[in-house]
Amino acid sequence: MAVINMDSNAETTNVDALKTTRSSRTVVFNTPNIITLSRLVLSIVVFGLMSYGNFYSAFWVFVIAASTDWVDGYIARRTSQVTQLGRILDPFCDKIIICGAYILVAIQSAKLDDTPWFLITGWMAVLIVGRELLVTMLRGYIEQQGGDFSANMSGKLKMVFQCIAVGGCLLFFASQHSSDTFQLSSETVAIRWITGVAVWLAVVSTVHSGIIYIFAATKMVQRLPKQTNTS
Numbered sequence: 001m002a003v004i005n006m007d008s009n010a011e012t013t014n015v016d017a018l019k020t021t022r023s024s025r026t027v028v029f030n031t032p033n034i035i036t037l038s039r040l041v042l043s044i045v046v047f048g049l050m051s052y053g054n055f056y057s058a059f060w061v062f063v064i065a066a067s068t069d070w071v072d073g074y075i076a077r078r079t080s081q082v083t084q085l086g087r088i089l090d091p092f093c094d095k096i097i098i099c100g101a102y103i104l105v106a107i108q109s110a111k112l113d114d115t116p117w118f119l120i121t122g123w124m125a126v127l128i129v130g131r132e133l134l135v136t137m138l139r140g141y142i143e144q145q146g147g148d149f150s151a152n153m154s155g156k157l158k159m160v161f162q163c164i165a166v167g168g169c170l171l172f173f174a175s176q177h178s179s180d181t182f183q184l185s186s187e188t189v190a191i192r193w194i195t196g197v198a199v200w201l202a203v204v205s206t207v208h209s210g211i212i213y214i215f216a217a218t219k220m221v222q223r224l225p226k227q228t229n230t231s
Contacts, residue, residue, distance in 0.1 A: 030076075030081045030083065030086075031075055031079070031081065032072040032073070032075045032076035032079075032081050032082075032083075032086055033072075033083065033085055033086050033089060035068050035071055035072040035075070036068070036072045036086060036089045036090050036093055037089065037093075038068060039065050039068040039069065039072075039093045039097065040089075040092075040093045040096060040097075042061055042062075042064060042065035042068070042097075043065055043093065043096050043097040043100060043101075045061050046058050046061050046062045046065060046097065046100075046101065047100050047101075047104060049061060050101075050104045050105075050108070050170070051104065053177055055170045055171075055173040055174040055177060056170075056171075056174040058170055059167055059170040059171055059174060062097075062101065062163075062166060062167060062170060063167060065097055066097070066163045066167075069090070069093075069094060069159070072086070072090065073090065091136070091139070094159065095132045095136065098128065098132070098159070098162050098163075098166070099125075099128060099129045099132055101166045102120055102124065102125040102128045102129070102162070102166065103125050103129070105119070105120045105125070105166060105169045105170070105173075106120050106121055106122045106124065106125040108169075108173055109121055109122075109169070110122060116172075116192070117196060118168070118172075118192050118193070118195045118196030118199060119169055119172065119195075119199070120165060120166070120169055120199055124199070124202075124203055127203065127206060127207070128162070128202075128206055131206050131207075131209075131210045134210065134213075134214075135155075135210065135213050138213060138214070138217040141217075141221075142217060142220050142221070154205060154208055154209035154212050155209045155213070157205055157209075158202065158205040158206050158208075158209045161198050161201040161202035161205050162198075162202045162206075164194065164195070164198035164202075165195060165198040165199040165201075165202045167195075168191055168192070168194055168195025168196075168198060168199075169195060169199075171191055171195075172191070172192065172195065175188060
């Protein structure tokens with residue numbers, strides 16, 4: 001009887017372990033995280049299309065990819081599927097698509113004989129990438145120490161302006177490469193003005209949100225030693 005009990009206990013343990021493994025896989029590969037990973041894949045597609053001059057197709061793929069940033073967060077909060085992996089993947093994919101798009105748009109802008117005022121230029125791309133690297137390092141350190149360094153409203157607005165700026169630049173490049181698709185009209189002029197406003201608002205909001213994050217991180221770092229000593 002003892003042998004039988006040991007065997008049954010072993011089988012129960014194995015079943016519980018299998019259930020735990022399946023449960024952890026379900027948590028990791030839940031719907032929000034899959035949508036977030038799809039944004040990473042779509043980002044690569046956007047970069048490929050831009051590199052080969054297919055700016056109109058790149059624009060629509062970029063719109064779809066940027067839209068997933070709202071969808072995955074909404075589903076995660078609505079269905080209580082917020083995970084640690086999702087907290088890492090979401091900002092990572094955001095930075096990949098924005099930084100990559102800004103760099104490629106700046107490269108394309110540099111090829112023009114006279115760069116229009118409403119396009120993303122090299123120094124803007126450097127500013128965006130530098131800010132994202134700084135915030136990523138700060139977030140990694142703060143959260144490693146147990147702090148919460150979630151995105152604030154200024155950071156979210158910055159992302160919106162950046163996406164509009166990239167989308168507008170892609171439409172402009174498409175108009176330069178395909179005269180049949182776009183014609184000089186009031187709509188085209190409106191797109192250029194909207195793009196220009198978004199480009200400069202993105203620059204301002206990038207600097208503003210970066211300063212806010214730096215001050216927030218400084219306050220958190222000052223409190224971390226006290227929390228450690230108290231615990």
